[in-house]
Amino acid sequence: MSAVAWIAVVSLSAWVWLLLGQGFFWRTDQRLPDRPEPVRWPSVAVVVPARNEAAMLPVSLPSLLAQDYPGAAEVFLADDCSDDGTGELARALSDRCGGLPLTVVVPGEPEPGWTGKLWALRHGIAAARRRNPEFLLLTDADIAHEPDSLRELVRAAGAGGPDGEGLDLVSQMARLRVASAWERLVVPAFVYFFGQLYPFRWVNRKGARTAAAAGGCVLLRTRAAERARIPESIRQAVIDDVSLARAVQRSGGRIWLGLADRVDSVRPYPGLADLWRMVSRSAYAQLRHSPPLLAATVAGLLLVYAVPPVALVAGLVRGDPAAAWAGGAAWAVMAGTYMPVLGYYRQSLWLAPLLPFTAVLYLLMTIDSAVQHRRGRGAAWKGRTYARPEAAPEQ
Known part of the structure; x- marks a missing residue:
């Protein structure tokens, strides 16, 4: 030949x-585990890091405030040094829409060794922990949730599965927007390549060595977050979702990742650029x-x-x-x-x-x-540039 x-x-x-x-990896049947409803619905704190998200919040934040959740739940939005009125808009939307209580946290500029998102998460989680929630829902400011999203996430995480154990981390890959011609060409392939790198079935096996999560929607047991030292242990991570899943798994937690039916990204990517x-x-x-x-x-x-x-x-x-x-x-x-x-x-x-x-x-x-x-621009996002991270000093 x-x-x-x-x-x-x-x-x-x-x-x-x-x-x-x-x-x-090419199959799309990894959806939320179907588990019985808990006898008592645990308390949940929803933590939203947000930097210059005034364009997204009118669509995403009301969907969180309107969650139909039987237990105690509230929303904490960490305004990461926005200059477009993100925090003020969040408060106005809360006053207008009602629903779950909202607290806006303003952490200030991140300290050296922290990425902006994880710095915001740190302060949002710290504020949430004062309420002693049993779960944290970490979700991005461009993610919209159906009214039963939180209920279904908590139900999937709870005990009652075939192995009698609950999950410490439940993550759904939000359905990304597909409207423009470039989005149709590029976006589904993004999910396809991610699944090829981190096959969902491998992530979801008990005792798995593959770890991954989708950062737009992560339900995390508070005690698992404390055991894994989240977010301090991953404070320099640019790909924070995968790093978070690895930290939880390495600390003995059980994780799950799948495709979403009730969670959507509303951020547009209309052009190739x-x-x-x-x-x-x-x-x-x-x-x-x-x-x-x-x-x-x-x-x-x-x-x-x-x-x-x-x-x-x-x-x-x-x-x-x-x-x-x-x-x-x-x-x-x-x-x-x-x-x-x-x-x-x-x-x-x-x-x-x-x-x-x-x-x-x-x-x-x-x-x-x-x-x-190589040009020193690193991972640039919303006015910040992250160069190659060196080993973070232990605190």
């Missing part, structure tokens, strides 16, 4: 392994700022995603049936594994064959993330 055919066969082999051996910034700000941090890992990622993505269509076209043009067959088969498996995520997002299945193009876009975003880091 030709060299192109051999490379295509390797790519096809990789896809067969991904299809069967990577925790069935918006999506590019969203991905590139943390892509190199995901690779631990390692040039060897970056090189391996580039080679792996090209082999797995770019080779199949290139081999198919090259095989047809050059009369190389082995290359065409292997490339076409790999491309077909790739598209087939992408279809469930497209279905979850109610998108046309005709987008599935475009996944190689989307993967190359993500590859370029990752390279750009590394370039920005």
